[in-house]
Amino acid sequence: MPVNETLSTYSDWTYNSAAGVYVFAIMLYLVEQAFTRAPRKEAVAAGRIPGLVEQPKPPKQELTRSERFGRMGAALTVLGAGLHLASLVLRGVATGRAPWGNMYEYMSLLCLAAVVTWVVLMTKFPIRKLGGYVLAPIVVLMFLGGTVLYAEAAPVMPALQSYWLVIHVSVISISSGMLLIPGVASILFLIKNKNPEKFPKLPSADVLDRIAYRSTVVAFPLFTAGIICGAIWAEAAWGRFWGWDPKETVAFVSWVVYAAYLHARATAGWRGSGAAWINSLGFAFTVFNLFFINLVTSGLHSYAGL
Template identity: 35%
Template sequence: MITFTPSISFSWGGHATDVGLSNLSNNFLYASAVVLALAMMSFALDLAGHPGRMARAAQRAAEAAGTSVEATTSEATSEATAGGGSGSTAVLERTSEKPSAIPEKRQWAGIGMSLSWLGMLLLAACVGLRSASVGRLPLGNMYEFAIVGAFFVMCAFLIWSLKRDVRSLGIFVVGPTLLTEMLAALVFYTAASQLLPSLKNYWLSIHVTVAILSVAFFTIAFSTTILYFVQKWREDIKDTKYTFMDAVPGSEVMDRTTYGLLIIAFPLWTFTVIAGAIWAQKAWGHYWGWDPKEVWSLVIWVVYAAYLHARATAGWSGKKAAYIALAGFGCVLFNFCVVNIFIVGMHSYSGM
């Protein structure tokens, strides 16, 4: 049940933290999670109906072909009688053309996309209210990083959907986003508070925002990499059992999609590392101190650089490149979930 707690403010570092707005932000997060769960179910129903949808389309094509043959038979006879073989040949050529099947409207996919837009707007309200409750950008701890990251993932996916038909990928993007929201609410949650003095710098907005955006692209690329492996496996065994996955593009398309996403993400992560070094010099007097967070940020950069280098120079694609992409995202997860929580360093700002 959605509740609204009366606004109670207390001072922390100069700015009053509005608990009421913070609680309302939490409610919008819960609402977004519910809506995205419904969106995921809609996308699942769309995939489940794919075999039947294709069968009905094939049946309509066959019926259309049968009607075409019957309609042209009398025409062929009359033209052959009147004009000889040339008329008959022309009509038979027209008869042999296969009519294109009219695809069935994907109602559940449309519902899933509509719910995805709604879930994204609710998540935007969550982020906005969290920001308003503390009077700053919500970038100060793991909870805020998670909700902003989930918002960026949905924004990237939905903007992508305006250019391409990505409805078949919906469940594989909305699913990780929903998981992130659940982790944010149940594991990473930190009460709204002011920043530590060391974080009160304009580089926070620049460095962390770009880092979250790059991780959003890394996350979508992880989903497409997993889909690459699934589709490649199905193609190798000539799968006829899991036909609902025929709605998802093949392995080659997933491989190229992953490559395109990482081409966008890598420069963003490069800027993240550089901006972090500049901020470190201003805050601590040195550009690089081999802090655990710095080390793992560099590891992520090296792994994804190796991925792009292998594709550009050695011509790697397919499984070999996909394994490197998976290793890169494994490093991203380790950096976020392990380094932030369990390894003490100068970047210990998780808030947990």
């Protein structure tokens, strides 16, 4: 099927527009973070920080200026996610295939999954002020995807012309994107837990811990399913379920680390900083697998399109 160059161009435009909108959203989140007053010490002592315990709803008050900036940042995040989704849809229609056949497209889907996860978490927890910390690495990944990793719209190579491309790559990409959020949350937890007085505007350590745990609980089964689907595809394509290819090996190590995190999170002696360190290690392996394994090493998964 010939590539529709017009739709491909529109896809690139919406991708770049989404990245630009995310940058403006980061600025608004940082303004809210900077001008929000830190909780009073007496409120901390009484355990009345939002997210720690349920509190009666206070009377409706007029939004402060910082809160207005935060809400505008959240609105821009949703707008950026819409543009981001449109870029993937346009890319798929332009090429007549699933729009994650190279590293540029894979990275785009991964970042969109991370943004959507963040939007969902913002509706559940009082964490909107962290938007700058969360979107910053996503924008960096999108910048790298749109420059260093960019690939022209084209049909995929014969090895990838399989329905497993739709299943395996999408599940792995989405779950990896979701796992970026608990990684950031665990790093912020370690910072907050070590020096709570120096970072009073961050959410409580308890809230950060719950964000990391709940998002990992959702992403881990998807990640597991993605690895299993990859093994089935490998057997059909290469005649074996597992061959310790570099990407397979690091993916398995990442799986073990996240399984260890969930176990540690449920164990009293490891809950807290110990579990957060393990989750941060899983985050490091995810990023390592995304860049180093895909771009530096050579193996059966060397489909970066570079």
